[in-house]
Amino acid sequence: MTKAEEEFQAKIDRDIKIEPKDWMPDAYRKTLVRQISQHAHSEIVGMLPEGNWITRAPSLRRKVALLAKVQDEAGHGLYLYSAVETLGTDREQTIDDMHSGKAKYSSIFNYPTLSWADMGAVGWLVDGAAIVNQVALQRTSYGPYSRAMVKICKEESFHQRQGYELLIHMCNGTKEQKEMAQDALNRFWWPSLMMFGPSDTDSPNTAQSMAWRVKRYTNDDLRQQFVDITVPQAEFLGLTIPDPDLKMNEETGHYEFGEINWEEFFNVVNGNGPCNRERIAARSNAKKNGSWVIDAANAYAEKQRMKKKVA
Amino acid sequence: MTEQDALFDYCLRIGDSSLIIGHRLSEWCGHGPILEEDIAIINVSLDLVGQARSVLDYAGKIEGKGRSEDDLAYLRDVAFYRNHLICEQPNGDYGRTIVRQFLFDSFHYLFLNELVNSKDDFFSGYAEKSLKEVIYHMQHSTKWMLRMGDGTEESHRRVQEPLNDLWRFTGEFFAVNEVDKILISNGIAVDLNKIKPKWKQYVREIIEDATLTLPTNDWEQLGGKEGRHTEHLGFILAEMQFLPRAYPDATW
Amino acid sequence: MANENWPLWEVFIRSRQGLNHKHVGSLRAADQEMAIENARDVYTRRSEGVSIWVVLSANVHASNPSDKGPMFDPAEDKVYRHPTFYDIPDEIGHM
Ligand SMILES: [Fe+2]
Ligand SMILES: [Fe+2]
Numbered sequence: 001m002t003k004a005e006e007e008f009q010a011k012i013d014r015d016i017k018i019e020p021k022d023w024m025p026d027a028y029r030k031t032l033v034r035q036i037s038q039h040a041h042s043e044i045v046g047m048l049p050e051g052n053w054i055t056r057a058p059s060l061r062r063k064v065a066l067l068a069k070v071q072d073e074a075g076h077g078l079y080l081y082s083a084v085e086t087l088g089t090d091r092e093q094t095i096d097d098m099h100s101g102k103a104k105y106s107s108i109f110n111y112p113t114l115s116w117a118d119m120g121a122v123g124w125l126v127d128g129a130a131i132v133n134q135v136a137l138q139r140t141s142y143g144p145y146s147r148a149m150v151k152i153c154k155e156e157s158f159h160q161r162q163g164y165e166l167l168i169h170m171c172n173g174t175k176e177q178k179e180m181a182q183d184a185l186n187r188f189w190w191p192s193l194m195m196f197g198p199s200d201t202d203s204p205n206t207a208q209s210m211a212w213r214v215k216r217y218t219n220d221d222l223r224q225q226f227v228d229i230t231v232p233q234a235e236f237l238g239l240t241i242p243d244p245d246l247k248m249n250e251e252t253g254h255y256e257f258g259e260i261n262w263e264e265f266f267n268v269v270n271g272n273g274p275c276n277r278e279r280i281a282a283r284s285n286a287k288k289n290g291s292w293v294i295d296a297a298n299a300y301a302e303k304q305r306m307k308k309k310v311a
Numbered sequence: 312m313t314e315q316d317a318l319f320d321y322c323l324r325i326g327d328s329s330l331i332i333g334h335r336l337s338e339w340c341g342h343g344p345i346l347e348e349d350i351a352i353i354n355v356s357l358d359l360v361g362q363a364r365s366v367l368d369y370a371g372k373i374e375g376k377g378r379s380e381d382d383l384a385y386l387r388d389v390a391f392y393r394n395h396l397i398c399e400q401p402n403g404d405y406g407r408t409i410v411r412q413f414l415f416d417s418f419h420y421l422f423l424n425e426l427v428n429s430k431d432d433f434f435s436g437y438a439e440k441s442l443k444e445v446i447y448h449m450q451h452s453t454k455w456m457l458r459m460g461d462g463t464e465e466s467h468r469r470v471q472e473p474l475n476d477l478w479r480f481t482g483e484f485f486a487v488n489e490v491d492k493i494l495i496s497n498g499i500a501v502d503l504n505k506i507k508p509k510w511k512q513y514v515r516e517i518i519e520d521a522t523l524t525l526p527t528n529d530w531e532q533l534g535g536k537e538g539r540h541t542e543h544l545g546f547i548l549a550e551m552q553f554l555p556r557a558y559p560d561a562t563w
Numbered sequence: 564m565a566n567e568n569w570p571l572w573e574v575f576i577r578s579r580q581g582l583n584h585k586h587v588g589s590l591r592a593a594d595q596e597m598a599i600e601n602a603r604d605v606y607t608r609r610s611e612g613v614s615i616w617v618v619l620s621a622n623v624h625a626s627n628p629s630d631k632g633p634m635f636d637p638a639e640d641k642v643y644r645h646p647t648f649y650d651i652p653d654e655i656g657h658m
Pocket of ligand 2: 156
């Protein structure tokens with residue numbers, strides 16, 4: 001370790017935040033750019049499965065709640081891209097990397113939303129899992145990332161609540177509504193557990209990320225935390241978690257759960273999920289179709305500057 | 312037509328217009344030209360749907376048959392919708408959306424600016440509250456008209472074309488029917504003839520500043536206020552109303 | 564002109580009257596009016612602000628962290644600038 005690296009690590013060990021202009025190892029910078037932009041992409045791609053139901057929301061109250069929720073995710077994406085930019089990486093560059101498949105986003109958003117109950121399941125489970133992850137990341141070592149997380153966490157709680165409330169309503173509704181809710185849980189349960197990423201034994205970057213305090217807990221720790229929080233919530237709804245192996249271990253006080261289908265996970269991450277192509281196409285079309293708008297505003301701003309100069 | 316009927320119809324005209332154009336804008340969510348603009352346009356959408364909720368709620372009370380905002384939004388068919396035709400026109404590209412929004416926002420602003428003086432307490436309060444939001448909408452779409460009109464050659468074309476297309480729907484803003492006549496006489500409704508010249512002047516100025524050409528075809532396509540719509544509304548409603556129609560026993 | 568990104572702006576928000584503007588993040592905008600409007604929509608959706616400043620990121624000049632010693636350390640031993648440096652008898656109460 002060089003002296004600079006030692007000093008850097010000493011700061012991390014004392015929980016002193018790293019700020020944009022501070023010296024940092026290249027690998028730390030790279031890890032951050034990868035993790036934060038991946039996180040940002042997830043917020044943005046995450047708008048699509050829920051956006052899918054905005055025009056079909058069954059009441060005006062639900063419609064504005066969902067719309068505001070999905071809009072928040074755009075904001076989250078922006079807060080995170082803004083953290084990426086502090087590392088000297090242009091946001092559009094990372095976005096292009098996502099569109100080309102080079103950069104990843106959370107695999108959960110490659111699953112389709114098929115019924116209105118999915119809006120409940122996504123809010124409850126997907127935002128729920130994201131919250132577990134993000135609460136932990138509020139203490140991450142990079143200042144701008146940590147501050148973005150604090151802001152995001154403040155906004156997230158309404159997301160999960162609107163989803164859960166919607167499910168309470170459906171579970172107390174007609175037989176068909178309850179069936180829809182159960183079906184949504186069946187489809188979203190396992191992909192939600194996958195959101196925490198591969199098991200620790202299969203996660204090559206974890207040790208270094210932990211040492212740098214970019215990550216504060218391992219994937220498996222966070223996943224366990226999520227299961228422990230969520231199972232009682234499912235019971236309250238009167239829904240069954242689709243895992244025959246799920247049971248409380250009285251000794252540890254934690255739930256034990258079945259084996260995750262990692263083959264499915266890696267396939268979906270690598271482009272084989274049900275909606276990967278549609279998601280990427282939607283986002284890259286948005287950019288492509290918007291580029292003339294960007295150009296127009298630039299051209300107009302330039303003309304205004306020239307006018308001012310002349311005047 | 313009784314005064315109560317007229318008032319109910321007038322509520323629907325205001326509420327449906329906000330709801331339908333707000334719904335159209337919500338289709339942009341996740342697909343905007345850039346994140347910042349995605350968020351901005353969804354704010355406008357949220358404002359408009361919020362406004363629609365409060366007027367439709369009032370409409371239900373005026374009607375007195377116990378219909379809620381959702382009953383009115385989700386269980387009326389095309390012929391019973393009273394929105395301006397321009398509100399239901401498809402988004403097209405972002406230029407078309409901005410033109411539609413600009414034409415509507417500038418009318419909406421002038422309309423609310425008069426509705427503030429309504430003798431109906433709900434309307435005056437509603438107008439005052441909504442006006443704060445709508446001033447911002449108008450600024451937003453106006454600035455984009457300027458940027459696009461006086462931006463690049465491509466952007467200029469992409470707003471001039473929809474401007475020519477959508478112009479035919481603007482006459483409807485000022486078309487006076489039986490409902491207006493009844494409600495203007497007792498000081499509830501806005502005298503549309505009063506705001507027409509102001510709107511024309513504002514729109515002409517901005518179009519000029521944006522280096523665009525004012526459309527010359529003055530044919531006025533009317534009908535929305537009487538429930539005779541374009542083909543687009545049926546599809547909006549089919550999508551929007553699907554759940555309450557498919558599961559009539561359920562609440563959400 | 565084509566394919567050029569909008570410039571980056573830093574956003575500062577005064578959360579309520581009487582407080583300083585605080586840096587909250589950045590965004591992209593083609594001109595300053597748009598930057599203010601975007602800042603309103605992105606960073607004050609929950610009435611987090613009463614006033615907004617935007618500054619082109621390119622115009623922000625930051626101190627160099629390696630100068631941190633000479634820049635900020637001299638202030639550290641000037642404890643007399645801090646109220647707790649002064650003993651006030653308890654009877655006086657809060658001052
Ligand atoms: Fe989020
Ligand atoms: Fe969320």
